[in-house]
Amino acid sequence: MSLFIPLNFGFLDLLWIIPIGFFYILPAYFANGGAVLMGKYFLKTPMDFGKSLSDEQRILGDGKTWGGFLGGILLGSIGGFVMWLIVFIIPIFTIVVSFGMIDYMITPIFYGMNPLRGFLMSLGALVGDAVGSFVKRRFKKERGAKFPLIDQLDFIIGAILFSGLDFWTILFYPTYNLLAIWPLIAFAIIITWILHRIANILAFRMKLKKEPW
Ligand code: CTP
Ligand code: MG
Numbered sequence: 001m002s003l004f005i006p007l008n009f010g011f012l013d014l015l016w017i018i019p020i021g022f023f024y025i026l027p028a029y030f031a032n033g034g035a036v037l038m039g040k041y042f043l044k045t046p047m048d049f050g051k052s053l054s055d056e057q058r059i060l061g062d063g064k065t066w067g068g069f070l071g072g073i074l075l076g077s078i079g080g081f082v083m084w085l086i087v088f089i090i091p092i093f094t095i096v097v098s099f100g101m102i103d104y105m106i107t108p109i110f111y112g113m114n115p116l117r118g119f120l121m122s123l124g125a126l127v128g129d130a131v132g133s134f135v136k137r138r139f140k141k142e143r144g145a146k147f148p149l150i151d152q153l154d155f156i157i158g159a160i161l162f163s164g165l166d167f168w169t170i171l172f173y174p175t176y177n178l179l180a181i182w183p184l185i186a187f188a189i190i191i192t193w194i195l196h197r198i199a200n201i202l203a204f205r206m207k208l209k210k211e212p213w
Contacts, residue, residue: 014183020106021187023113026083028159031076031122035129038071039063047130053137060133061143069130073122080118087113105181108173117166121159128158146213152196153189160185 043066048059087110132154136147164178178185197213204212 016106017183017187020109021184021191023083024109024163024181024184025156025159025188025192027076027080027118027121028125028156030079031072031125031159032129032155033072034075034079034122035068035072035126038075039065039068041067041071043067043070055138055140057137057140058143059137060130061137063143064130064133069126072126072129073119076122076125077115077119080113080121081115083118084113084115087111104175105184108169108176109181109184112166112169112173112176114166114168116168117163120162120165124158124160124162125155126158127162129155131158144211146211149193151213152193156189156192160188 045066046058046060046062047064047066047069048061050058052058132147132150133143135150135154136145139147141147160178166176169176200209201212203209
Protein backbone atom coordinates (compact mmCIF):
# COMPACT_ATOMS: atom_id res chain seq x y z
CA MET A 1 0.00 0.00 0.00
CA SER A 2 1.51 3.28 -1.03
CA LEU A 3 0.94 6.45 0.89
CA PHE A 4 0.33 9.69 -0.90
CA ILE A 5 -0.33 12.89 0.96
CA PRO A 6 -1.55 15.54 -1.46
CA LEU A 7 -0.47 19.08 -0.75
CA ASN A 8 0.13 20.65 -4.13
CA PHE A 9 -3.19 21.16 -5.80
CA GLY A 10 -4.53 24.32 -7.43
CA PHE A 11 -7.64 26.29 -6.56
CA LEU A 12 -9.86 24.79 -9.28
CA ASP A 13 -8.82 21.30 -8.18
CA LEU A 14 -9.91 22.17 -4.68
CA LEU A 15 -13.47 22.79 -5.93
CA TRP A 16 -13.78 19.07 -6.71
CA ILE A 17 -13.51 18.42 -3.01
CA ILE A 18 -17.06 19.75 -2.55
CA PRO A 19 -19.07 17.32 -4.76
CA ILE A 20 -16.76 14.37 -4.16
CA GLY A 21 -16.64 15.07 -0.42
CA PHE A 22 -20.46 14.92 -0.37
CA PHE A 23 -20.45 11.76 -2.48
CA TYR A 24 -17.94 10.17 -0.12
CA ILE A 25 -19.92 10.86 3.05
CA LEU A 26 -23.45 10.34 1.66
CA PRO A 27 -23.84 6.72 2.93
CA ALA A 28 -23.30 8.02 6.47
CA TYR A 29 -26.12 10.56 6.01
CA PHE A 30 -28.46 7.83 4.73
CA ALA A 31 -27.56 5.65 7.72
CA ASN A 32 -27.95 8.42 10.29
CA GLY A 33 -31.25 9.61 8.83
CA GLY A 34 -32.38 6.01 8.47
CA ALA A 35 -31.76 5.37 12.17
CA VAL A 36 -33.93 8.31 13.23
CA LEU A 37 -36.70 7.18 10.85
CA MET A 38 -36.60 3.44 11.58
CA GLY A 39 -35.95 3.83 15.32
CA LYS A 40 -39.40 5.31 15.68
CA TYR A 41 -41.26 2.52 13.88
CA PHE A 42 -39.83 -0.92 14.63
CA LEU A 43 -37.83 -2.84 17.22
CA LYS A 44 -37.88 -0.12 19.85
CA THR A 45 -35.88 -2.36 22.21
CA PRO A 46 -32.98 -0.27 23.56
CA MET A 47 -29.58 -1.55 22.41
CA ASP A 48 -28.42 -1.66 26.05
CA PHE A 49 -31.66 -3.52 27.04
CA GLY A 50 -32.26 -0.86 29.69
CA LYS A 51 -29.09 -1.74 31.60
CA SER A 52 -26.95 0.73 33.55
CA LEU A 53 -23.30 0.71 34.59
CA SER A 54 -21.86 1.14 38.10
CA ASP A 55 -22.07 4.94 37.63
CA GLU A 56 -25.86 4.39 37.70
CA GLN A 57 -26.20 5.84 34.23
CA ARG A 58 -27.57 3.88 31.30
CA ILE A 59 -24.98 2.21 29.05
CA LEU A 60 -26.38 3.94 25.95
CA GLY A 61 -29.88 5.18 26.83
CA ASP A 62 -33.32 4.94 25.22
CA GLY A 63 -32.22 6.98 22.17
CA LYS A 64 -30.25 3.99 20.82
CA THR A 65 -32.64 1.24 19.71
CA TRP A 66 -32.05 -1.97 17.76
CA GLY A 67 -34.60 -0.78 15.20
CA GLY A 68 -32.59 2.40 14.64
CA PHE A 69 -29.29 0.52 14.53
CA LEU A 70 -30.38 -2.21 12.11
CA GLY A 71 -32.72 0.06 10.14
CA GLY A 72 -29.97 2.67 9.74
CA ILE A 73 -27.52 0.06 8.49
CA LEU A 74 -30.18 -1.24 6.08
CA LEU A 75 -31.12 2.17 4.64
CA GLY A 76 -27.48 3.29 4.49
CA SER A 77 -26.50 0.10 2.67
CA ILE A 78 -29.36 0.51 0.20
CA GLY A 79 -28.27 4.12 -0.35
CA GLY A 80 -24.69 3.00 -0.97
CA PHE A 81 -25.92 0.31 -3.35
CA VAL A 82 -27.87 2.87 -5.36
CA MET A 83 -24.79 5.15 -5.49
CA TRP A 84 -22.78 2.23 -6.87
CA LEU A 85 -25.50 1.55 -9.47
CA ILE A 86 -25.45 5.19 -10.55
CA VAL A 87 -21.69 5.17 -11.04
CA PHE A 88 -21.58 1.86 -12.94
CA ILE A 89 -24.89 1.25 -14.65
CA ILE A 90 -25.16 4.72 -16.15
CA PRO A 91 -22.00 4.73 -18.26
CA ILE A 92 -22.43 8.37 -19.26
CA PHE A 93 -21.11 9.36 -15.82
CA THR A 94 -17.85 7.57 -16.39
CA ILE A 95 -17.38 9.28 -19.74
CA VAL A 96 -18.32 12.82 -18.78
CA VAL A 97 -16.67 13.13 -15.40
CA SER A 98 -12.99 13.95 -15.43
CA PHE A 99 -11.31 15.00 -12.23
CA GLY A 100 -8.22 16.84 -13.40
CA MET A 101 -5.16 16.97 -11.22
CA ILE A 102 -6.41 15.39 -8.03
CA ASP A 103 -7.46 12.16 -9.73
CA TYR A 104 -5.52 9.96 -7.30
CA MET A 105 -7.78 11.08 -4.47
CA ILE A 106 -11.10 11.33 -6.29
CA THR A 107 -11.00 8.32 -8.62
CA PRO A 108 -11.01 5.70 -5.84
CA ILE A 109 -13.86 7.50 -4.07
CA PHE A 110 -16.06 7.90 -7.15
CA TYR A 111 -15.22 5.00 -9.49
CA GLY A 112 -14.24 2.80 -6.56
CA MET A 113 -17.66 3.19 -4.90
CA ASN A 114 -19.08 -0.23 -4.10
CA PRO A 115 -21.80 -1.82 -1.94
CA LEU A 116 -19.27 -3.03 0.64
CA ARG A 117 -18.19 0.56 1.34
CA GLY A 118 -21.84 1.61 1.72
CA PHE A 119 -22.39 -1.15 4.26
CA LEU A 120 -19.15 -0.50 6.17
CA MET A 121 -19.80 3.25 6.37
CA SER A 122 -23.38 2.65 7.56
CA LEU A 123 -22.20 0.22 10.21
CA GLY A 124 -19.47 2.70 11.21
CA ALA A 125 -21.98 5.55 11.42
CA LEU A 126 -24.26 3.61 13.79
CA VAL A 127 -21.36 2.29 15.89
CA GLY A 128 -19.94 5.84 16.13
CA ASP A 129 -23.39 7.13 17.11
CA ALA A 130 -23.63 4.51 19.87
CA VAL A 131 -20.10 5.30 21.11
CA GLY A 132 -21.10 8.98 21.23
CA SER A 133 -24.09 8.13 23.42
CA PHE A 134 -21.89 5.92 25.61
CA VAL A 135 -19.56 8.88 26.20
CA LYS A 136 -22.51 11.21 26.87
CA ARG A 137 -23.92 8.84 29.51
CA ARG A 138 -20.52 8.59 31.23
CA PHE A 139 -20.60 12.40 31.50
CA LYS A 140 -24.06 11.98 33.07
CA LYS A 141 -25.86 13.68 30.17
CA GLU A 142 -29.49 12.64 29.78
CA ARG A 143 -30.81 11.31 26.49
CA GLY A 144 -31.04 14.23 24.05
CA ALA A 145 -28.94 16.55 26.25
CA LYS A 146 -26.57 18.85 24.41
CA PHE A 147 -23.01 17.64 23.94
CA PRO A 148 -21.11 19.81 21.43
CA LEU A 149 -19.01 18.10 18.74
CA ILE A 150 -20.02 14.55 19.79
CA ASP A 151 -23.69 15.23 18.89
CA GLN A 152 -22.78 16.39 15.38
CA LEU A 153 -19.74 14.28 14.58
CA ASP A 154 -19.88 10.86 16.28
CA PHE A 155 -21.57 9.14 13.34
CA ILE A 156 -19.38 10.81 10.73
CA ILE A 157 -16.12 9.86 12.48
CA GLY A 158 -17.34 6.27 12.77
CA ALA A 159 -18.27 6.17 9.07
CA ILE A 160 -14.89 7.61 8.02
CA LEU A 161 -12.91 5.14 10.14
CA PHE A 162 -14.91 2.17 8.84
CA SER A 163 -14.55 3.40 5.24
CA GLY A 164 -10.84 2.70 5.68
CA LEU A 165 -11.72 -1.02 5.91
CA ASP A 166 -13.15 -1.05 2.38
CA PHE A 167 -10.83 -3.73 1.04
CA TRP A 168 -12.65 -3.73 -2.30
CA THR A 169 -11.42 -0.23 -3.12
CA ILE A 170 -7.99 -0.97 -1.62
CA LEU A 171 -7.73 -3.98 -3.94
CA PHE A 172 -8.57 -2.09 -7.13
CA TYR A 173 -7.17 1.34 -6.21
CA PRO A 174 -4.07 0.52 -4.16
CA THR A 175 -3.31 4.18 -3.44
CA TYR A 176 -6.62 4.47 -1.54
CA ASN A 177 -6.31 5.00 2.18
CA LEU A 178 -7.60 7.50 4.72
CA LEU A 179 -4.42 9.59 4.70
CA ALA A 180 -4.54 10.02 0.93
CA ILE A 181 -8.08 11.39 1.03
CA TRP A 182 -7.58 13.69 4.03
CA PRO A 183 -8.91 16.80 2.23
CA LEU A 184 -12.21 14.97 1.56
CA ILE A 185 -12.34 13.89 5.19
CA ALA A 186 -11.66 17.41 6.44
CA PHE A 187 -14.39 18.78 4.15
CA ALA A 188 -16.85 16.08 5.25
CA ILE A 189 -16.31 16.80 8.95
CA ILE A 190 -16.63 20.58 8.63
CA ILE A 191 -19.67 20.52 6.31
CA THR A 192 -21.42 17.90 8.47
CA TRP A 193 -20.99 20.02 11.59
CA ILE A 194 -22.47 23.05 9.78
CA LEU A 195 -25.35 21.12 8.14
CA HIS A 196 -26.18 19.31 11.38
CA ARG A 197 -26.51 22.61 13.23
CA ILE A 198 -28.65 24.18 10.48
CA ALA A 199 -30.90 21.10 10.13
CA ASN A 200 -31.55 20.87 13.86
CA ILE A 201 -32.26 24.57 14.29
CA LEU A 202 -34.73 24.38 11.39
CA ALA A 203 -36.35 21.23 12.79
CA PHE A 204 -36.67 22.96 16.18
CA ARG A 205 -38.32 26.05 14.65
CA MET A 206 -40.68 23.80 12.67
CA LYS A 207 -41.47 22.05 15.97
CA LEU A 208 -40.22 18.68 14.66
CA LYS A 209 -37.67 18.51 17.49
CA LYS A 210 -37.81 19.48 21.13
CA GLU A 211 -34.26 20.84 21.27
CA PRO A 212 -32.35 22.97 18.73
CA TRP A 213 -29.36 20.52 18.66
N1 CTP B 1 -32.32 6.39 17.01
C1 CTP B 1 -32.59 5.07 17.32
N2 CTP B 1 -31.58 4.14 17.35
C2 CTP B 1 -30.30 4.49 17.06
C3 CTP B 1 -30.01 5.83 16.74
C4 CTP B 1 -31.05 6.77 16.73
O1 CTP B 1 -33.74 4.70 17.58
N3 CTP B 1 -29.34 3.54 17.08
C5 CTP B 1 -33.44 7.37 16.97
C6 CTP B 1 -33.98 7.66 18.38
O2 CTP B 1 -35.39 7.87 18.25
C7 CTP B 1 -33.26 8.96 18.75
C8 CTP B 1 -33.21 9.67 17.40
O3 CTP B 1 -33.01 8.65 16.46
O4 CTP B 1 -33.94 9.70 19.73
C9 CTP B 1 -32.14 10.76 17.31
O5 CTP B 1 -30.86 10.21 17.50
P1 CTP B 1 -29.76 10.90 18.42
O6 CTP B 1 -29.85 12.37 18.35
O7 CTP B 1 -28.48 10.26 18.11
O8 CTP B 1 -30.21 10.38 19.90
P2 CTP B 1 -30.67 11.17 21.20
O9 CTP B 1 -32.10 10.84 21.46
O10 CTP B 1 -30.27 12.59 21.12
O11 CTP B 1 -29.85 10.44 22.35
P3 CTP B 1 -28.34 10.68 22.83
O12 CTP B 1 -28.40 11.67 23.94
O13 CTP B 1 -27.92 9.32 23.30
O14 CTP B 1 -27.54 11.15 21.66
MG1 MG C 1 -29.25 13.87 19.92
